[in-house]
Amino acid sequence: MEYLLKRISYLKGLADGYDLDTSTNEGKLISELIDILEDVIDEMMDYREEIEDYVDIIEEDLSDLEDYVYEDDDFDIYDDIYDDDFDFDGLEVFEDDEDEDKTEEE
Known part of the structure; x- marks a missing residue:
């Protein structure tokens, strides 16, 4: 932004240095453009x-x-997903049907 300000100031300096005649149409136009x-x-x-x-x-x-959401330093998103107290002993596991078909054919 400062670069643009410097360029506009330079342009004003040129207009003043060239003694821009603001009574002519071109002078009025250039002067107005600089002001804009x-x-x-x-x-x-x-x-x-x-x-x-x-x-x-x-x-x-x-x-x-x-601060409000993460105010608890012990907050861990995985605590709810991975419960350490889960009991694998009562879990039923199903075999793949293809394995059963192969054993029956033999």
């Missing part, structure tokens, strides 16, 4: 500041949400 460029850059800078402020607010809210 300055206004556009000013608006862009204002919007950028607003967006940066908005992003800061979102980051703070996200940080608060993370």
